[in-house]
Amino acid sequence: MTEQLQPSETVATGAKLTVEEDAAGVAAGRRLMNLFLATGLALVFVLMLVGLLMRLSQAEWLPLDPAWFYSLMTLHGAGMIAALVLCGMGGVWYLVRREAHMDVRLGYAAYGLLLGGVLLVLAATVVGKFAAGWTTLYPLPFVNPTWPFWSTGAFFIGLMLITAGFSVWSFQVLEAVMRAFGGLRGALGFDLVFNAKAFKASGRQPPPAQILPAAVIAIDGLIMATASMLLGAAMLVRWLDPSVGIDPLWAKNLGYFFGHLLANYIIYMLLAFVYVGLPRFTNRKWKTNAPFVIGWWGTMVFLLTAYAHHLYLDFAQPVAMQVLGHVASYLSAIPVAVVTVYGAILLVWRSGMRWTLGSLFMYVGLAGWILGGVGALLDATVQFNTLLHNTLWVPGHFHSYLLGGSLYFALGWVFQSLEERTTATTSRSVKWLVGVTVFGGTALFVAAFYVAGAAGVPRRFALAQDPSASLAGVGSVGAVVLIAGLVLCLVEGLRLWRSGRTAPVRAAVAPLLAGVTNVGEVQGD
Amino acid sequence: MDLQGRVLLTLFVVSAAVVAIFVLIAVRSRGPALSQEAVQGPGYAVRRWWFFLLVAVLTLAFGASLPFYPYSRAQAEGDTVEFTVIAQQFSFSNLPQEVPLNTPVVFNVTSSDVTHGFAIYDPADRLVGQVQAMPEYDNQLRVTFTERGRYTVRCLEYCGLAHHLMEGGFEVR
Numbered sequence: 221m222t223e224q225l226q227p228s229e230t231v232a233t234g235a236k237l238t239v240e241e242d243a244a245g246v247a248a249g250r251r252l253m254n255l256f257l258a259t260g261l262a263l264v265f266v267l268m269l270v271g272l273l274m275r276l277s278q279a280e281w282l283p284l285d286p287a288w289f290y291s292l293m294t295l296h297g298a299g300m301i302a303a304l305v306l307c308g309m310g311g312v313w314y315l316v317r318r319e320a321h322m323d324v325r326l327g328y329a330a331y332g333l334l335l336g337g338v339l340l341v342l343a344a345t346v347v348g349k350f351a352a353g354w355t356t357l358y359p360l361p362f363v364n365p366t367w368p369f370w371s372t373g374a375f376f377i378g379l380m381l382i383t384a385g386f387s388v389w390s391f392q393v394l395e396a397v398m399r400a401f402g403g404l405r406g407a408l409g410f411d412l413v414f415n416a417k418a419f420k421a422s423g424r425q426p427p428p429a430q431i432l433p434a435a436v437i438a439i440d441g442l443i444m445a446t447a448s449m450l451l452g453a454a455m456l457v458r459w460l461d462p463s464v465g466i467d468p469l470w471a472k473n474l475g476y477f478f479g480h481l482l483a484n485y486i487i488y489m490l491l492a493f494v495y496v497g498l499p500r501f502t503n504r505k506w507k508t509n510a511p512f513v514i515g516w517w518g519t520m521v522f523l524l525t526a527y528a529h530h531l532y533l534d535f536a537q538p539v540a541m542q543v544l545g546h547v548a549s550y551l552s553a554i555p556v557a558v559v560t561v562y563g564a565i566l567l568v569w570r571s572g573m574r575w576t577l578g579s580l581f582m583y584v585g586l587a588g589w590i591l592g593g594v595g596a597l598l599d600a601t602v603q604f605n606t607l608l609h610n611t612l613w614v615p616g617h618f619h620s621y622l623l624g625g626s627l628y629f630a631l632g633w634v635f636q637s638l639e640e641r642t643t644a645t646t647s648r649s650v651k652w653l654v655g656v657t658v659f660g661g662t663a664l665f666v667a668a669f670y671v672a673g674a675a676g677v678p679r680r681f682a683l684a685q686d687p688s689a690s691l692a693g694v695g696s697v698g699a700v701v702l703i704a705g706l707v708l709c710l711v712e713g714l715r716l717w718r719s720g721r722t723a724p725v726r727a728a729v730a731p732l733l734a735g736v737t738n739v740g741e742v743q744g745d
Numbered sequence: 746m747d748l749q750g751r752v753l754l755t756l757f758v759v760s761a762a763v764v765a766i767f768v769l770i771a772v773r774s775r776g777p778a779l780s781q782e783a784v785q786g787p788g789y790a791v792r793r794w795w796f797f798l799l800v801a802v803l804t805l806a807f808g809a810s811l812p813f814y815p816y817s818r819a820q821a822e823g824d825t826v827e828f829t830v831i832a833q834q835f836s837f838s839n840l841p842q843e844v845p846l847n848t849p850v851v852f853n854v855t856s857s858d859v860t861h862g863f864a865i866y867d868p869a870d871r872l873v874g875q876v877q878a879m880p881e882y883d884n885q886l887r888v889t890f891t892e893r894g895r896y897t898v899r900c901l902e903y904c905g906l907a908h909h910l911m912e913g914g915f916e917v918r
Contacts, residue, residue, distance in 0.1 A: 286906050353903045359880065360859040364834060366906055468860060468880050502774075504781040511792075533862075533875060536882040539816045546810075550803040558796045566788040568770055572778030575771075587767045591760050598752050601806065603813035607749050607872050610862055610901035674753035676872035678864075680903040683910075 242321065249317035252327045256310020257634060259335065263303035264627060265706065270296045272699045278684040278692035287366060289682035290351035294375075297354030298341045301482055302382050304622060306334055307630040308489025309389050312437070315430045315492050316393050320400035326392045333385030340378030344371040353680065355479050358471035362458060373459050380452040383445050386482075390441035397435045401427045407435040409513035416510065426508040429495035432516040433488045440523050441485060448478040469536060473528075480527035483618065487589065488519065490626045491560065493633035494582050498564055500636065501579040502571035506563065515559030522552035529600045533609055542602065549600035553593060561586050577646050577654060577712065578636030581628040584659055588624025592617050595670065610680070612688075613673025616666055624662045631709065638713055641720035650712055657705025664698030747871055815874075815887065825849040825887070830898075832861035832878035835911040837898055843916050846893055852886045854878045861911070862901030868894030875901055890917040 270292050276282040277289055284292070313327050344350040348371025352361040361372050397407040405411065411419040412426050419426075427435075451474040458464045495506050528545025531537045564586050573579060595617030599608050608614070639645075668691045673679075677688040684692055746754070826845060830852055831838040838857075844850055854863045856878040864875035865888060876886040878900075890896070900911035 286909070290903075290906055290908075351906065357860045357902070360904065363858045364905065469882060472860070472879075503778075533877045533884070534879065534882070535816060535876060535884040535886075536879065539814075542814070542816065546807065550807055553803065554796070554799060557799055558792060562792055562795060565766075565770055566784055566792075567781075568774045569784055569788070570776060570779040571774050571781075571784075572776075573771075573774040575775075583767070583771065587763060590763050594759050594763070595756055598756060601810050602815070603810045604748070604752050606815060606874055608752070609875060610864075611872065670753060670756060674749040676749065676866060676870065678899060678901050678909075681909040 245321060245324065246314075246318055248324045249314045249322065249327070252324055252331070253310040253314035256306050256313070256331060257630065259331075260303045260306030260310065261630065261634070263299060263306070263338065267296050267299045267303060268699070268703060268706075270299075272696065272703065275692050275696040275699055277682065278688065279696050280684065280689050281693065281696065284682065286682040287349055287351065290353070290680075291345045291349040291367075293680060294351050294354050295341065295345035298345075298375075298379065299338060300622070301354070301479075301486070302334060302338045302341070304486040304490075304626055304630075305382070305386065305482060306331075308437075308486050308492075308626070309334070309386070311630070311633060312393060312430070312434045312489050312492050313389065315496060316396050316434050319428065319431065320396040322392055322396045326388060330385045330388040330392070333381050333388060337378045337381030337383075337385065340374045340381065344375035344378060347371070348374060350375045355475055356455075357475060358455065358458075358466050358468050361455070362462065369459075373456065376452055376455045376459065380449060380456075383448045383452065383478075386441055387445040387449075390438040390445065393434050394438035394442070397427070397431055397438070401431065404435070404439075407431060408517065409508060409510075412508070412513055413510045426513070429506040429508050429512065430492040432508070432513060433492045433495070436516050436520045436523075437485050437489055440481065440520060443524060444478060444481040444485075447474050451475060451478065469534060472531060472534065473537075476530040477527045480530060481523060483622070484523055484526075486626045487621060488523075490629040490633075493629050494560075494564065494586065497578065497582055497633055497636050498567055500640075501576070501582075502567045502573045504567050504571055506567065512559055512563070515555030518551065519555045522548045522555075526552050526600070529605070532602050532605045546600060546602055549597065553597055556593060557590070561590055575651070576635065576639050577651060577709070578632050578634075578639050580651065580655065581632030581635060583632075584655075585625045585628030585632060588628060588662070589621045589626075592619075592621025592625055595620055607676070608673055610678060611673040612669045612677050612679050612691075614679055616669030616673050619662075619669060620666050624659075624666060635709075635713065635716075638716040638720060642716055644716055644719035646712055646716070650708070654705055654708055654712070657701050657708060659705075661698045661700070661702030661705055665695050665702055666698075668692065668695030668698060749872070825851050827851045827853060829853040829855075830863060830878070832856045832863060832900065832911075833858050834905050835900070835907040837863070837900075837911075837913040840898060840913045841915050843918055844890060844896070846890055846917055849887060849889045852876070852888070854884050854886060855882065856880045859904050860902050861904045862899070864899050864901040866897040866899060867892060868896065870897070877902060893917050 273282065273284065274289060274292060274296065277284040309330065313322070316322065348367050350367045350371040352375070356375070361375070365372065398404055401407040407427055409426050409432070451471060454466050454471070458466055499506050525544055525548035528537075528541045529549045532542055532545065568583065595613065598604050599613055599617060672688055672691040675687055677684075677691070681688070826848055828841050828850065829839055832854065833856065852863065854876055858880060860880065861878040862875055863878045863886065865873050867873050874886055874888050876884045878884065894917060896915055896917055898913045898915070900908060904911065
């Protein structure tokens with residue numbers, strides 16, 4: 221059960237801190253999270269406009285030169301992943317900081333590395349017109365490039381900086397949760413499963429729910445970063461010395477290992493917001509019990525192994541790897557459906573939940589995650605993959621869970637934070653309007669991808685032919701409606717923020733704002 | 746309805762069911778609140794069945810898909826006709842002019858520069874099969890064509906600025 225511990229008990233430090241010192245540290249952590257979130261969400265919004273440009277071009281409403289289309293495509297892919305990773309990293313950093321002392325300077329260092337990486341990617345694609353796609357399959361960046369030499373290096377160094385920032389974050393988060401919860405054994409809740417009776421008798425409490433994604437992503441993150449840096453170094457050597465050869469299949473495996481994991485980390489990191497946020501709306505607790513921790517152990521393994529489904533059509537790959545990718549992809553659905561989403565449903569069911577923009581985004585985000593997951597499972601079935609691979613089905617499923625899932629989790633957290641700082645509420649009509657525009661726009665945008673994918677329309681095509689162009693038009697309309705809805709969210713968010721700055725803060729949430737308390741202590745309205 | 750159509754229909758049906766469940770739960774959240782303990786007991790019992798149901802569905806789906814794995818079938822056998830195709834920016838070399846009807850055909854696909862895709866579309870522009878075309882590796886795609894007509898081959902792996910123009914074709918007779 222996610223019993224909330226007192227900060228003085230949980231904050232494990234090298235040097236003992238007073239409660240006041242720790243409160244200041246948590247408040248600093250909150251400011252760091254806000255910086256991560258603000259940067260990430262601003263990038264998401266700008267890159268959404270870039271994505272809209274691409275769909276408008278495919279609809280033949282605003283044709284782009286292919287050189288521009290493909291460099292913007294490269295920017296959109298790498299940038300969106302980095303932007304959402306920023307949101308997740310900031311959120312988890314703060315939620316872990318509430319439980320254990322962490323040096324905020326390291327958090328800023330991770331942020332700086334990521335931002336530096338994003339700026340290099342931006343320079344490589346927008347200025348240098350680097351256009352090898354964000355997954356950059358070797359040897360494409362080096363064969364007949366139409367972009368300058370420097371932009372290839374800038375792109376890879378940019379991705380390596382992003383990985384370096386993620387590594388710093390992973391080391392710090394892992395060290396903090398291990399220190400605070402009794403090593404890996406405690407942070408991953410082993411005793412809850414293997415020594416359940418003794419654990420209960422000892423009176424010890426399991427880690428809060430949000431610590432599991434933090435620990436799992438930090439562990440897997442370090443494995444991913446190792447592989448990614450290895451590939452990055454190989455690419456840089458090849459960039460500097462054209463006589464060096466790299467095995468294309470080896471590079472492809474590492475490239476998809478990196479890309480698949482980073483994209484999935486986004487979902488699981490931002491899930492921590494839901495573990496903390498949803499209980500506040502339902503006045504119930506998210507429990508850390510044996511099925512919950514077992515589910516996260518499974519996720520830790522399946523995340524690392526499911527990437528192989530990206531190489532189903534490489535028949536030169538050992539068949540055992542194809543089977544592994546298939547099985548791991550299917551198994552990864554179980555913790556999602558049985559533990560997290562089902563757990564959320566139990567939390568909401570007949571709870572008298574408060575329906576605000578914050579809770580709406582989190583709740584609908586869970587549905588978006590499931591719908592994207594169903595699309596992914598179908599694509600992860602080898603028989604279907606031969607017909608769906610590299611069609612628009614693929615952006616269909618990952619937009620479902622990144623846009624309609626992960627981004628909603630982040631927006632839900634932002635609105636929850638704003639709502640807790642003010643007595644002002646969002647009107648029913650605004651909530652409906654946001655629902656229709658944001659959720660409706662997303663559904664239309666994503667459905668156009670799925671239908672086109674089933675019709676065999678290739679992804680990553682600068683020009684379109686029927687039915688692709690007309691479906692791209694439908695998708696563009698959905699994207700415009702969605703963006704209009706997000707602008708409405710921005711206006712409403714600013715209204716709540718301004719109201720929170722002037723209105724008296726509710727007594728019930730005052731301790732939270734000071735950053736010295738945990739979720740369970742401020743439940744209820 | 747072709748296989749892709751059935752897959753799309755499956756997605757939409759499951760999506761509709763998921764949305765309906767989420768709407769139902771949201772509606773029921775608005776009534777009189779129950780304590781967490783009151784919900785938890787029956788909820789955990791249902792979860793056990795949900796777990797077994799999901800495992801059963803996934804196991805069945807995995808088992809049912811195994812016979813359709815293309816890997817062992819990709820090997821050339823007795824009566825097959827083989828073609829070697831080389832992809833390069835931005836065309837396919839050695840594509841046959843004609844391919845026999847109702848005969849197993851194996852395409853040995855490779856690339857002389859970057860990674861490409863080798864995707865075959867039937868005369869109605871439906872995708873019937875694909876494989877990756879990789880430098881330094883051969884990938885085999887086995888297809889038996891049961892309809893006459895002009896088939897189009899497209900690259901489905903992004904390979905450079907003219908990627909969308911990379912296509913070829915052959916006649917099935």
